[in-house]
Amino acid sequence: MDIVLLGFLLLTAIAAIRLRDLFAVVMLFGIYSFLAAGLFMVLDAVDVAFTEAAVGAGITTVLMLATLRLTGRFERSPRPVRLLPLVVVAMTGAALIYGTLDAPLLGDVQAPAQQHVAPRYIERTMAEVGTPNMVTAVLASYRGYDTLGETVVIFTAGLAVLLLLGITEVPPLRLGRRVINDQVVLHVIVKALIPFILLFGAYVQFHGDYGAGGGFQAGVVVATGLVLYDLVFGDGHAQLVVPPTWLPRIAAFGVLVYGAVGLLSLLQGKALLDYSALAQTPLSGQHLGIMLVELGVGITVFAVVLAIFYAFSGRRRQA
Amino acid sequence: MNMVPGLFNYWVAVLLMMAGLYVVIAQPNLVKKMVGLALFQASVFIFYISIGKVSGAHAPIFIAGETLYSNPLPHVLILTAIVVGVATTAVGLALVVRIQEAYGSVEEDDIDAKDREQSDEDDGGGP
Amino acid sequence: MSDWITLASGLCFSLGGFLCITGGVGLLRFPDFFSRVHAAGVTETLATPLLLSGVMLQLGWSQDSLKLLLVMAFVLATNPTAAHAMAKAALDGGLRPQIEQDDTTDQEGRSSKP
Numbered sequence: 001m002d003i004v005l006l007g008f009l010l011l012t013a014i015a016a017i018r019l020r021d022l023f024a025v026v027m028l029f030g031i032y033s034f035l036a037a038g039l040f041m042v043l044d045a046v047d048v049a050f051t052e053a054a055v056g057a058g059i060t061t062v063l064m065l066a067t068l069r070l071t072g073r074f075e076r077s078p079r080p081v082r083l084l085p086l087v088v089v090a091m092t093g094a095a096l097i098y099g100t101l102d103a104p105l106l107g108d109v110q111a112p113a114q115q116h117v118a119p120r121y122i123e124r125t126m127a128e129v130g131t132p133n134m135v136t137a138v139l140a141s142y143r144g145y146d147t148l149g150e151t152v153v154i155f156t157a158g159l160a161v162l163l164l165l166g167i168t169e170v171p172p173l174r175l176g177r178r179v180i181n182d183q184v185v186l187h188v189i190v191k192a193l194i195p196f197i198l199l200f201g202a203y204v205q206f207h208g209d210y211g212a213g214g215g216f217q218a219g220v221v222v223a224t225g226l227v228l229y230d231l232v233f234g235d236g237h238a239q240l241v242v243p244p245t246w247l248p249r250i251a252a253f254g255v256l257v258y259g260a261v262g263l264l265s266l267l268q269g270k271a272l273l274d275y276s277a278l279a280q281t282p283l284s285g286q287h288l289g290i291m292l293v294e295l296g297v298g299i300t301v302f303a304v305v306l307a308i309f310y311a312f313s314g315r316r317r318q319a
Numbered sequence: 320m321n322m323v324p325g326l327f328n329y330w331v332a333v334l335l336m337m338a339g340l341y342v343v344i345a346q347p348n349l350v351k352k353m354v355g356l357a358l359f360q361a362s363v364f365i366f367y368i369s370i371g372k373v374s375g376a377h378a379p380i381f382i383a384g385e386t387l388y389s390n391p392l393p394h395v396l397i398l399t400a401i402v403v404g405v406a407t408t409a410v411g412l413a414l415v416v417r418i419q420e421a422y423g424s425v426e427e428d429d430i431d432a433k434d435r436e437q438s439d440e441d442d443g444g445g446p
Numbered sequence: 447m448s449d450w451i452t453l454a455s456g457l458c459f460s461l462g463g464f465l466c467i468t469g470g471v472g473l474l475r476f477p478d479f480f481s482r483v484h485a486a487g488v489t490e491t492l493a494t495p496l497l498l499s500g501v502m503l504q505l506g507w508s509q510d511s512l513k514l515l516l517v518m519a520f521v522l523a524t525n526p527t528a529a530h531a532m533a534k535a536a537l538d539g540g541l542r543p544q545i546e547q548d549d550t551t552d553q554e555g556r557s558s559k560p
Contacts, residue, residue, distance in 0.1 A: 045368045
């Protein structure tokens with residue numbers, strides 16, 4: 001199974017290199033992401049597969065298309081294939097492959113990666129954290145500091161995009177006007193689907209303890225629902241629902257929630273982000289802490305992804 | 320689902336990385352470079368997740384009765400890497416848009432030419 | 447009883463797989479954008495539900511098959527819409543279906559909607 005997926009991945013990558021039509025290249029990237037998500041499923045990485053499908057094949061493709069709209073669809077005829085990059089790439093590749101020759105075989109239970117910390121996490125998750133999903137347990141509890149840092153990175157990236165591009169508020173006159181009157185099918189279907197998409201996002205947010213899911217995926221799913229609304233009903237409709245001025249505040253609020261949880265633990269006399277300080281028993285403290293922390297992550301990711309989309313879609317092509 | 324035993328996954332991941340790297344180094348169009356970078360990122364993820372795989376194991380979600388699980392640590396790492404990756408790709412694409420507006424083109428050659436014109440005009444004053 | 451189920455699900459799988467392949471062949475071989483969209487639509491609208499039904503038959507009555515039913519409903523709702531959106535976008539962009547007066551066999555009488 002993974003041979004087929006890997007083979008297709010290679011084909012897609014090679015095609016993406018050789019094509020000059022950037023629209024097609026972006027589409028190929030979407031396919032590549034989706035194949036990678038399939039490969040992750042085959043490799044037992046369900047959370048990662050979910051995130052890659054939502055993020056890579058969803059948001060990133062939309063962003064690249066939005067960029068193409070502003071920069072131009074075709075690549076100019078590339079220079080003749082030069083030797084130096086090929087040599088560099090070949091040497092790097094050879095060095096990496098030489099490095100992998102010492103690596104343990106795929107799936108080896110005795111591999112060094114599976115020793116040390118991982119078995120401890122696997123064995124003690126139910127007892128110490130109480131959530132069946134070990135990935136969420138590690139993400140939100142055992143390695144909570146890292147996730148705090150990553151949330152701040154996402155927030156910063158959103159700030160950077162806002163600084164670079166800014167958001168143009170769409171004047172209210174343009175809204176409500178049907179772009180093309182006979183888009184009935186699209187409007188009806190999308191109107192029916194969006195509540196389910198948002199509901200699914202909420203489900204993913206809170207179900208992340210028990211199945212694949214969590215704050216990152218949920219934020220992306222909810223933002224994607226709003227992006228769909230904006231794409232189908234016309235530019236600016238999503239801004240009616242979530243005004244752009246709110247977005248930096250919402251993103252900051254998410255980071256604040258995360259940090260507040262940590263601060264609360266400090267105030268109780270324990271270490272930063274030690275969830276056992278939050279409730280009567282350590283386990284319920286873990287549940288509460290993880291829920292709050294994932295909520296903070298989800299809020300920030302949602303606000304940042306939506307802000308980035310607003311920034312790109314509102315940019316008018318300069319003459 | 321049989322896994323191909325051995326190192327096949329890693330090699331293909333390395334090949335994909337090299338494809339992405341080639342795009343970043345050798346193709347002059349900035350947007351295509353960003354796509355290449357994203358390809359590179361995704362192939363690194365594949366590499367990491369392949370390392371965490373354990374044959375015959377269950378996904379790292381606790382099910383009563385299962386004892387063998389795939390390693391959750393790479394999953395955690397890659398999960399955050401994916402979302403951070405999209406955020407930084409967005410920043411990169413925003414930069415490309417601004418470059419397009421400042422220089423009128425996203426081809427490296429055009430940008431270099433404009434920069435050279437600019438520094439010629441500036442009469443020796445700085446790049 | 448379970449023999450019938452296995453037979454039925456095997457039939458679903460093979461039919462679904464066959465339709466996927468023909469959809470792929472159609473994508474490559476059809477002369478015109480709109481007919482290619484139709485070929486892709488067949489893959490999404492018929493082959494995927496068939497494959498999902500095959501899996502559901504194997505699973506029997508369980509929570510998983512209910513989830514798969516929901517997935518199938520979602521697929522049936524969204525993929526034809528996507529094909530419709532593509533065809534509409536092409537029409538609005540100025541692309542017109544290729545209508546020739548010769549009688550080649552890959553000319554279909556159906557309209558371009560899936």
